[in-house]
Amino acid sequence: MFEEEQEPEFEIFSALLFNSLKAITFMFFIAFALINKPADQGNVVVKAEMLITVTWPDNNPDDVDTYVEDPAGNIVWYNQKEAGLMNLDRDDRGNFKDTILVNGKEIQNPLNQEIVSLRGLEDGEYVVNIQHYIANSGPLPVQVKVEKLNPVVKVIFYGTLTLKGTGDEQTAVRFTLKGQDVINVNNTPKSLVELTRQSGSKEGSGGAAANAPNGPIDTTTGQAIQQ
Numbered sequence: 001m002f003e004e005e006q007e008p009e010f011e012i013f014s015a016l017l018f019n020s021l022k023a024i025t026f027m028f029f030i031a032f033a034l035i036n037k038p039a040d041q042g043n044v045v046v047k048a049e050m051l052i053t054v055t056w057p058d059n060n061p062d063d064v065d066t067y068v069e070d071p072a073g074n075i076v077w078y079n080q081k082e083a084g085l086m087n088l089d090r091d092d093r094g095n096f097k098d099t100i101l102v103n104g105k106e107i108q109n110p111l112n113q114e115i116v117s118l119r120g121l122e123d124g125e126y127v128v129n130i131q132h133y134i135a136n137s138g139p140l141p142v143q144v145k146v147e148k149l150n151p152v153v154k155v156i157f158y159g160t161l162t163l164k165g166t167g168d169e170q171t172a173v174r175f176t177l178k179g180q181d182v183i184n185v186n187n188t189p190k191s192l193v194e195l196t197r198q199s200g201s202k203e204g205s206g207g208a209a210a211n212a213p214n215g216p217i218d219t220t221t222g223q224a225i226q227q
Contacts, residue, residue, distance in 0.1 A: 050118040052128055053145045058111060063134035064142055064163065065091070066114045067192035071124020071177075075192055075199075076116055085120040121148075121177055125184070128172045129192045132163035139164055144172040148182065156182050169193050 054066045066088065067077045074084035078091040091114065130142055140163045146156040157173040169191060176184040 047119055048117040049121045049148070049150055051145075051147045051149065052116040052118075053147075054114045054116075054130060054142060056112045056140055056142045060112055060140065061136045062112075062132065062140050062163075064112070064114070064140070065131045065133045066116055067127075067129040067131065067169075067196070068116050069127040069129075069190075069192055069195070070118075071122050071126065075196055077192070077196060079196070085118055085122075087117050087119070089115045089117060123177050123179065125174060125176045127174045127190055127192060128157075129190070130161055130163065130170055130172050131193055132166060132168040135163070135166040135168075146173060146175070151180070154182070157185065 052066070052068060054064065056062065056064050065078050067075060068086055069075045070084050070086060072084055074086065076083040076086040076088050078088065081088040081091070128144065128146060130144060132140060142161045142163055143159070144161060145158045148154045148156055156175055159172065161170050161172055163170065171187050171189045174184075174186050174188060174190065175182055
């Protein structure tokens with residue numbers, strides 16, 4: 001009688017290999033489909049229409065304060081870090097509290113910088129003032145930059161003031177917004193410190209300008225050194 005024809009061993013091996021590859025491909029596809037995109041936890045999108053950056057020499061112990069007034073008369077400063085649509089991101093007090101302890105080692109942050117961000121803009125005049133709250137030495141150069149960010153970045157003002165000592169307040173720039181246009185850029189003096197005093201604001205970091213300590217300070221305690 002007829003003998004049953006047997007499949008060559010090579011064809012059996014090829015079939016097994018092909019089926020194994022299909023199974024591996026299927027499992028890879030399932031695993032890839034189950035991979036979820038990591039959630040963007042903790043990501044915060046900060047929207048700003050304007051940035052005002054104030055810097056003075058690294059490691060300088062002097063305390064410099066930034067005051068900004070918007071068209072509505074709101075003033076942001078160290079004792080009122082949020083006013084209207086403006087926000088003072090950090091009140092930098094020179095070397096005071098600039099040393100942190102990491103793994104038992106002290107690390108000094110040399111940067112002296114304050115930034116005011118504006119989340120929205122309105123037509124009218126803005127005033128940017130700088131005050132030498134505490135001076136430990138002679139005249140201090142302070143750089144001021146004002147940037148309008150939208151629809152494109154535009155530098156409204158960039159310049160250097162020379163603060164002359166404790167209590168010295170200077171108007172860095174005044175400008176008027178009219179729609180997308182910036183007009184009437186000038187530095188006609190206007191005291192914002194005086195306005196905050198008149199408004200009855202309570203003392204904040206360092207106190208009111210009228211009570212600013214004279215002479216050098218201890219950068220560890222923030223207190224005036226008795227001479």
